[in-house]
Amino acid sequence: MxxxxxxxxxxxxxxxxxxxxxxxxxxxxxxxxxxxxxEEYAHALERDRFIRVxxxxxxxxxxxxxxxxxxxxxxxxxxxx
Amino acid sequence: MxxxxxxxxxxxxxxxxxxxxxxxxxxxxxxxxxxxxxEEYAHALERDRFIRVxxxxxxxxxxxxxxxxxxxxxxxxxxxx
Amino acid sequence: MIDVRLTGEALDLAEAAARLGDDPDTGxxxxxxxxxxxxxxxxxALELEHYPGMAEAEIxxxxxxxxxxxxxxxxxxxxxxxxxxxxxxxxxxxxRSSHRDAAFDxxxxxxxxxxxxxxxxxxxxxxxxxxxxxxxATDADERAKARWA
Amino acid sequence: MIDVRLTGEALDLAEAAARLGDDPDTGxxxxxxxxxxxxxxxxxALELEHYPGMAEAEIxxxxxxxxxxxxxxxxxxxxxxxxxxxxxxxxxxxxRSSHRDAAFDxxxxxxxxxxxxxxxxxxxxxxxxxxxxxxxATDADERAKARWA
Numbered sequence: 001m002x003x004x005x006x007x008x009x010x011x012x013x014x015x016x017x018x019x020x021x022x023x024x025x026x027x028x029x030x031x032x033x034x035x036x037x038x039e040e041y042a043h044a045l046e047r048d049r050f051i052r053v054x055x056x057x058x059x060x061x062x063x064x065x066x067x068x069x070x071x072x073x074x075x076x077x078x079x080x081x
Numbered sequence: 082m083x084x085x086x087x088x089x090x091x092x093x094x095x096x097x098x099x100x101x102x103x104x105x106x107x108x109x110x111x112x113x114x115x116x117x118x119x120e121e122y123a124h125a126l127e128r129d130r131f132i133r134v135x136x137x138x139x140x141x142x143x144x145x146x147x148x149x150x151x152x153x154x155x156x157x158x159x160x161x162x
Numbered sequence: 163m164i165d166v167r168l169t170g171e172a173l174d175l176a177e178a179a180a181r182l183g184d185d186p187d188t189g190x191x192x193x194x195x196x197x198x199x200x201x202x203x204x205x206x207a208l209e210l211e212h213y214p215g216m217a218e219a220e221i222x223x224x225x226x227x228x229x230x231x232x233x234x235x236x237x238x239x240x241x242x243x244x245x246x247x248x249x250x251x252x253x254x255x256x257x258r259s260s261h262r263d264a265a266f267d268x269x270x271x272x273x274x275x276x277x278x279x280x281x282x283x284x285x286x287x288x289x290x291x292x293x294x295x296x297x298x299a300t301d302a303d304e305r306a307k308a309r310w311a
Numbered sequence: 312m313i314d315v316r317l318t319g320e321a322l323d324l325a326e327a328a329a330r331l332g333d334d335p336d337t338g339x340x341x342x343x344x345x346x347x348x349x350x351x352x353x354x355x356a357l358e359l360e361h362y363p364g365m366a367e368a369e370i371x372x373x374x375x376x377x378x379x380x381x382x383x384x385x386x387x388x389x390x391x392x393x394x395x396x397x398x399x400x401x402x403x404x405x406x407r408s409s410h411r412d413a414a415f416d417x418x419x420x421x422x423x424x425x426x427x428x429x430x431x432x433x434x435x436x437x438x439x440x441x442x443x444x445x446x447x448a449t450d451a452d453e454r455a456k457a458r459w460a
Binding site for chain 1: 345359360361362364365366368369390401402422425426427428429430431432433434445446447448
């Protein structure tokens with residue numbers, strides 16, 4: 001897992017290795033599951049629908065299956081440029 | 082009078098002083114009158130409606146009155162930029 | 163701020179861009195550079211005739227019109243006359259604004275009107291050393307202008 | 312030709328423009344420069360966090376999409392990360408094409424998607440020395456992207 005911007009700050013780390021339970025199948029289910037891991041996760045991810053997900057460095061929707069992704073990233077809406 | 086581009090080339094000069102007859106009131110009438118001054122004018126201005134007119138360095142339509150203009154210019158459609 | 167200039171010399175792009183000046187509330191600078199195309203090896207240069215005095219006045223009027231339409235903080239426009247070799251700049255237009263949409267629109271507007279309203283005329287110089295015909299005005303340029311109506 | 316680069320150093324605009332290269336059939340170069348605004352004296356700088364690897368990949372995908380939509384001969388995009396002081400460039404995008412419409416459209420398209428799709432996040436550094444909030448994404452940027460749909 002990689003976290004950026006205020007998601008990173010609230011969770012308190014930039015990346016970590018996570019073993020996912022078998023019943024976490026989509027990006028959205030991953031977010032819900034992470035929120036149950038502790039207050040910092042619940043705080044970082046409270047506004048679910050604003051959280052963006054990238055699988056192997058590509059944007060995906062929350063209903064995208066995680067299958068096969070080696071790198072999962074969560075972050076706020078982007079503000080570059 | 083000032084002439085530019087192929088209007089200048091066909092008339093054979095870049096500028097000249099002209100005394101207008103009293104019955105030449107508009108830019109369009111000026112073009113018609115000039116065409117009667119000789120073959121080079123007739124050739125330069127044969128496609129009347131393509132000829133652009135500027136009075137005192139501002140574009141005008143063929144129905145614009147000449148009244149008071151000190152500098153009249155005739156030229157083809159522009160192709161700058 | 164409007165800065166319009168004609169020149170018979172090669173454009174110095176760094177100097178041209180610097181004419182926009184510094185401004186801590188400019189968030190966006192859009193620019194356009196028009197270059198002499200080789201037309202797949204046919205041309206060696208374009209020769210640009212202009213109407214001195216009116217050319218500057220007309221480009222200034224176009225820039226003023228752009229500044230009245232969009233919240234733009236400055237416009238710079240520089241146009242070559244004389245012989246412009248293939249690959250060299252003919253025209254540079256830049257606009258600075260707080261936000262990007264205004265800067266993009268202003269530059270494009272100035273270019274669309276400059277093409278059809280500024281008194282410049284191009285003629286082709288061919289690679290065989292001869293002077294070719296005057297360039298014809300295009301319908302595409304007239305249509306480009308019409309989109310701002 | 313697509314050339315995408317990220318840098319932690321101040322942008323060298325002459326070098327950036329030179330990356331477009333020479334090409335005798337390029338008649339039009341459109342560019343955009345996004346600068347750090349002072350927000351009327353409130354900010355000293357913006358800090359840009361990015362997702363290394365994905366940032367380059369995403370901007371490259373956007374540029375490829377632009378090149379598939381318009382007859383553009385080359386796109387250069389350079390984006391800063393780290394601390395960018397007021398007045399300094401954050402992003403430079405340039406496109407070259409035979410004609411101006413394609414160059415204008417391509418640059419604007421790249422900017423509209425870059426704003427909302429490239430993984431960068433800004434946070435404010437205030438003139439009083441404190442670190443301010445993360446910048447919120449704007450509806451205006453989402454709408455800008457939607458116009459290309």
